[in-house]
Amino acid sequence: MKSGDARVALIGFPSVGKSTFLSLMTSTASEAASYEFTTLTCIPGVIEYKGANIQLLDLPGIIEGAAQGKGRGRQVIAVARTADVVIMMLDATKGEVQRSLLEKELESVGIRLNKHKPNIYFKPKKGGGISFNSTVTLTQCSEKLVQLILHEYKIFNAEVLFREDCSPDEFIDVIVGNRVYMPCLYVYNKIDQISMEEVDRLARKPNSVVISCGMKLNLDYLLEMLWEYLALTCIYTKKRGQRPDFTDAIILRKGASVEHVCHRIHRSLASQFKYALVWGTSTKYSPQRVGLTHTMEHEDVIQIVKK
Numbered sequence: 001m002k003s004g005d006a007r008v009a010l011i012g013f014p015s016v017g018k019s020t021f022l023s024l025m026t027s028t029a030s031e032a033a034s035y036e037f038t039t040l041t042c043i044p045g046v047i048e049y050k051g052a053n054i055q056l057l058d059l060p061g062i063i064e065g066a067a068q069g070k071g072r073g074r075q076v077i078a079v080a081r082t083a084d085v086v087i088m089m090l091d092a093t094k095g096e097v098q099r100s101l102l103e104k105e106l107e108s109v110g111i112r113l114n115k116h117k118p119n120i121y122f123k124p125k126k127g128g129g130i131s132f133n134s135t136v137t138l139t140q141c142s143e144k145l146v147q148l149i150l151h152e153y154k155i156f157n158a159e160v161l162f163r164e165d166c167s168p169d170e171f172i173d174v175i176v177g178n179r180v181y182m183p184c185l186y187v188y189n190k191i192d193q194i195s196m197e198e199v200d201r202l203a204r205k206p207n208s209v210v211i212s213c214g215m216k217l218n219l220d221y222l223l224e225m226l227w228e229y230l231a232l233t234c235i236y237t238k239k240r241g242q243r244p245d246f247t248d249a250i251i252l253r254k255g256a257s258v259e260h261v262c263h264r265i266h267r268s269l270a271s272q273f274k275y276a277l278v279w280g281t282s283t284k285y286s287p288q289r290v291g292l293t294h295t296m297e298h299e300d301v302i303q304i305v306k307k
């Protein structure tokens with residue numbers, strides 16, 4: 001069950017230390033042992049950080065062929081799809097091969113790691129052929145290639161507008177749809193077993209953190225990075241005539257509306273809602289009078305006025 005303010009899935013080969021990590025970071029104990037496939041189901045725990053409850057999911061180890069259903073691979077990947085951030089846990093004593101194998105597995109089921117949705121407008125039409133336009137210079141795709149790809153997918157009428165210099169694969173992602181774009185932190189565990197030079201090399205890789213669960217090394221830094229990758233929105237409330245309460249933030253996912261804030265304060269608040277005053281980056285003026293559909297931004301202050 002989905003609970004808390006955000007969900008993080010632990011993905012990795014067997015015995016990289018996923019369960020050890022869950023037991024360290026949460027009050028849940030997940031069995032850890034030196035043999036592979038110790039964990040056979042999904043074990044949820046909760047990390048409390050900066051007032052947020054972050055659900056951490058310990059999952060069975062996955063191996064090459066997981067996407068095709070090897071082991072519990074398919075179920076594990078299905079759970080990963082529902083996460084806000086994936087932690088790909090890697091054994092620092094093993095080579096890079098685990099990382100690229102897992103990336104391929106996730107890629108093959110439409111999970112895109114640390115990539116944003118391609119900025120391409122695509123709309124299938126009933127008739128009129130293919131209309132192709134771009135607002136930028138394209139170095140990887142051409143009108144001809146786009147036509148070919150569309151025909152390959154049996155699409156003969158559509159409007160296409162590239163707003164970004166995308167690759168053919170990115171264009172295919174847009175046509176196929178159903179892709180998930182997800183932040184991923186590569187966490188190299190067991191650095192107590194490798195040389196300082198090797199630790200240094202791994203730590204410099206993009207989107208990567210080095211840790212040792214065994215020696216409790218660098219776990220605070222990992223939490224800081226995780227918090228950044230989750231990019232949660234903290235909203236402060238304010239009562240009329242009083243200063244905002246900066247001690248107790250309401251924590252929401254990115255893109256949350258005033259209505260989401262209401263629901264978080266009280267179940268019936270949205271139905272009694274008249275308007276809200278918002279101070280912060282989501283408004284042009286501070287304060288600005290807004291309705292229920294207004295999208296909140298990180299560190300906005302809100303005062304809700306009831307009917």
Ligand SMILES: Nc1nc2c(ncn2[C@@H]2O[C@H](COP(=O)(O)OP(=O)(O)OP(=O)(O)O)[C@@H](O)[C@H]2O)c(=O)[nH]1
Binds near residue numbers: 193213
């Ligand atoms: N040296 C060292 N060993 C570790 C570290 N973290 C975990 N281990 C050991 O690695 C082994 C596997 O740990 P687990 O937590 O069971 O690994 P897992 O990824 O959950 O494994 P599966 O559930 O089988 O997929 C255990 O013997 C742990 O004690 C670490 O930082 N350093």
Ligand SMILES: [K+]
Binds near residue numbers: 016032033035038
């Ligand atoms: K294990």
Ligand SMILES: [Mg+2]
Binds near residue numbers: 038060
């Ligand atoms: Mg485990």
